[in-house]
Amino acid sequence: MRILLLCTGLKMGGAEQQIAALARQFLRDGHAVAVVSLTAEQEVSLPEGATVLHLGMRKTLPSFAMALWRLNRFVRQWRPDVIHAHMVHANLAARVLAALTDAPPVLCSAHSAREGGQARMLAYRMTDRWAALTTHVSEAGRQAMIAAGAVEPERIRVVPNGIDTALFRPDPARRQSSRAALGVDADTRVVINVGRLVPEKAQHVLIEAFARLMRQADSATPSTAMRLFIVGEGPARSELETIINRLGLQRVVTLLGMRHDVPAMLNAADVFALSSDIEGMPLVIGEALASGCAVVATDAAGVAELLGDAGKIVPCGNAEALADALDRALNSGIGTPEEQMARRQRIVDKFSLEAVARQWVGCYAALTGVAGNGIPEPAR
Template identity: 30%
Template sequence: MKIVHIISGLGVGGAEALLLNLVSESRTSGGTHVIISLSSLDTMADRLRAAGAEVKFLGMQPGIPNPLFLIRLARWIVDASPDVVQTWMYHADIFGGVAALLARLIFRVRGLHHRFALVWGVHRTEVPTAKVGRLLRTLARLCAMVSNHVPDSVVCCANASYKTHVEAGYERSKMQVIHNGFDVRKFVPDAAARATLLSSLGLPSRSILIGIVGRSNPAKDYDNFLHAAALLRQRVPDCQFVMVGKDVDAGNKELAHSMNELGLADACHLLGARNDLHRIMPAFDILCLSSRTEGLPTVVGEAMACGVPCVVTDVGDTGQLVGDTGLVVPPRDPVKLSKALEEMATLSLDQRKTLGKRARERIVESFSIAVCWQKYRDMYATLLRAKRVTR
């Protein structure tokens, strides 16, 4: 099965990580992939090539799209002669969707009966508002308006995404949910990781390491986390907070001010952006997610795969992901978040290990990248069979 993926750019993000994992996983099942980035952003390109994909860049710039790029993209689709065109997120859904329609027209003009499936991808929980960005909001509205006519199917990464986008006007009959998958071979328990991290931070062995992973962004609600951490430290003083993510570092003056005001300066350890999360996460005693909004958070699935129990806010499908292996609290409530963290922190080591073991089993059985790829492959096969019947 040959799949052309169209994506806005190849920076580092949840959708891009999922794409890389799907490409890697499909190697053994005969999947071949051509990845077309609309922009020149290429951070993930080498990793995708190493996983076996062909990577191409359209080189679009922000602003009004040049029609020549649309024609070039359509020609690239025709040249690839794919079984499936899979687009990723609103920009690619609209621009790639129009290019796919043009490619189908080119096939017909040439007298070819090649019929590929077109699948859109939704990787946001909430439909963008004007506050998030007018262009993004406009693209989402356009997607909703034409969702009954352009794509053959629309895949959402979470049930919460499905619900909000149907409410926004997306065609319900075209939509389905395939949860993101996690790399259970890369993210694994590591008994030595905790001692290594404690040593690097200069912390005593009695410390309880509570990790949080996410970029510095209002959606991740670090303010919620820090207020909960301050309350928790009053009751469980051995707790130490390891914070990882883009701009979560010593240069972030806003975070530094909050930590100083809350008396957490000596208890918080800001590691910034890291590319070795699979080595850091197994060191945590607990992972915390304090977000205001999520779809299916990658960091929670990866922590669970590492055997780390999680305390999370009830956003998107996070509660469904965690199940009974962790604790779920309302968003924007630092008091309840601190109490849940205290409940987890005061468990015995064996009790937390038992929860962590169940967490990994849950990811392996229901949310691994192997499970995810199988669902994508089954969906593609179903769409292609339907096209053969209607040919």
């Protein structure tokens, strides 16, 4: 099957990383893959073997029209069986393309429980007829789009993100080397957060919770016995640095910036902490569980579906509750090998990348009449 993955951009976000992961898995399964980005930036790594095109779109109507023209030209040349768009702008662009041309079936995926305000929801509703199907990564996100009037219930279904369980797995040797690289010893309790530094990820709440932990710690315990590392980059960095300095946490809280070794960072952790106010289905929770990591997370959309009873969920924006949950998790440590494998098994059983990719290919086949191996379905 020839699969075109269309996205708004390729920055280091969860949706973008899922696109890259799906591209890798589709190629492994013998499909042809093209990844087309409306914008020029690229921070995620795409697999060799994928055809890649950046349309260089800017936030102007003439630029959008030019990007749409270039997209149509590429579709006619590359001849995909299906166009699978991800994120708001790509979803709308794919629908407009379908309205104006004889494009192949268009499938649109939303990744956030808050895809935008009323204008975007109206745009989704007005263009819905040109999408063969809309999906969301979580039931909470699906319900939010229905409630906002973006889509009728029968026109949207849930397909979760897939986790690459071969890449994200417990690795004692990697744990030791990663902790050494971070400058922490075997007795130091490590909390890791991974996410863009943007307001909706609410890392300021996590930092405040960690400050509470430090104040509650036994005065005889050195402050270096607990560390918080935040992996990611974004516009909220300076604000977070100000909070860290104000709370006197410079020695124990570190903003690591963008990293390309997230599997190693998760292996280094005793606890993964998610502090977000807004999510769709937070991919990194699945990655942390697949790595055997203990997880504490806020009750943002999609968290409960992914985490189940494999971790602790606390209310969004509540630093005290987050601190208490982190304290209990850190006192328990990463757990026994059996506990680590139980966390991992939840992801292997329900959210593995291989299983999700098969689900997508089945969906594409149903929309196109093309079997997963690229052979047309026989007439019935």
